[in-house]
Amino acid sequence: xxxxxxxxxxxxxxxxxxxxxxxxxxxxxxxxxxxxxxxxxxxxxxxxxxxxxxxxxxxxxxxxxxxxxxxxxxxxxxxxxxxxxxxxxxxxxxxxxxxxxxxxxxxxxxxxxxxxxxxxxxxxxxxxxxxxxxxxxxxxxxxxxxxxxxxxxxxxxxxxxxxxxxxxx
Amino acid sequence: xxxxxxxxxxxxxxxxxxxxxxxxxxxxxxxxxxxxxxxxxxxxxxxxxxxxxxxxxxxxxxxxxxxxxxxxxxxxxxxxxxxxxxxxxxxxxxxxxxxxxx
Numbered sequence: 650x651x652x653x654x655x656x657x658x659x660x661x662x663x664x665x666x667x668x669x670x671x672x673x674x675x676x677x678x679x680x681x682x683x684x685x686x687x688x689x690x691x692x693x694x695x696x697x698x699x700x701x702x703x704x705x706x707x708x709x710x711x712x713x714x715x716x717x718x719x720x721x722x723x724x725x726x727x728x729x730x731x732x733x734x735x736x737x738x739x740x741x742x743x744x745x746x747x748x749x750x751x752x753x754x755x756x757x758x759x760x761x762x763x764x765x766x767x768x769x770x771x772x773x774x775x776x777x778x779x780x781x782x783x784x785x786x787x788x789x790x791x792x793x794x795x796x797x798x799x800x801x802x803x804x805x806x807x808x809x810x811x812x813x814x815x816x817x818x
Numbered sequence: 819x820x821x822x823x824x825x826x827x828x829x830x831x832x833x834x835x836x837x838x839x840x841x842x843x844x845x846x847x848x849x850x851x852x853x854x855x856x857x858x859x860x861x862x863x864x865x866x867x868x869x870x871x872x873x874x875x876x877x878x879x880x881x882x883x884x885x886x887x888x889x890x891x892x893x894x895x896x897x898x899x900x901x902x903x904x905x906x907x908x909x910x911x912x913x914x915x916x917x918x919x920x
Contacts (some may be wrong), residue, residue: 667837695869744843755832769874801891
């Protein structure tokens with residue numbers, strides 16, 4: 650499942666960009682770090698024999714969704730919050746402690762339960778095979794996804810209308 | 819150590835998920851909280867794809883499609899909500915959103 654050197658390099662980039670997103674004071678820098686993180690995960694998908702998912706990751710996530718984020722950040726002028734930098738050291742310490750415990754627990758499970766069997770052989774992951782699997786085994790979820798997207802669109806349009814009439818949302 | 823196994827990918831996914839949850843807990847900018855949620859969804863996607871590669875079937879990759887679709891809908895609705903909140907409260911800090919507090 651890939652070369653250890655490539656994995657280490659990509660993992661360092663992914664974790665570093667995630668920490669950069671977490672610690673940036675400016676929301677625009679956070680969004681750009683997140684674009685780097687998404688692109689790195691797209692490269693992981695290529696390593697994991699999922700080229701079509703990688704393409705979707707780059708175009709939908711790093712392209713469409715992050716452009717939407719950057720657009721809203723710059724539309725609102727909300728790069729930095731004003732006057733709310735009261736530090737809650739108790740929250741900070743507790744959050745980091747709980748996150749550390751989560752990571753330690755997962756790694757204990759991995760070490761105890763981990764198997765080192767090698768991966769299955771490569772299979773056909775072309776868009777044709779993916780589409781066949783999608784429409785053969787997941788027909789109803791596909792339709793439900795369409796309803797979800799329609800309802801989301803209607804919801805966003807209704808938000809726009811109520812703003813135009815000057816109501817409180 | 820000559821071969822990358824499934825555990826390495828799951829470990830990376832766990833670390834990214836934890837960083838995302840720290841972002842949700844620690845930051846006060848609502849947009850950055852949304853971005854952290856996106857990163858948590860992405861770490862779950864990474865676990866899905868690595869399990870699909872490990873087990874040699876396509877179901878994990880199909881599920882990633884559904885996750886990406888739900889994430890796109892969630893971002894559209896969430897950012898519309900943030901814009902609407904900003905219009906009324908002139909702020910997107912979650913400390914200012916205390917209208918429902920008793």
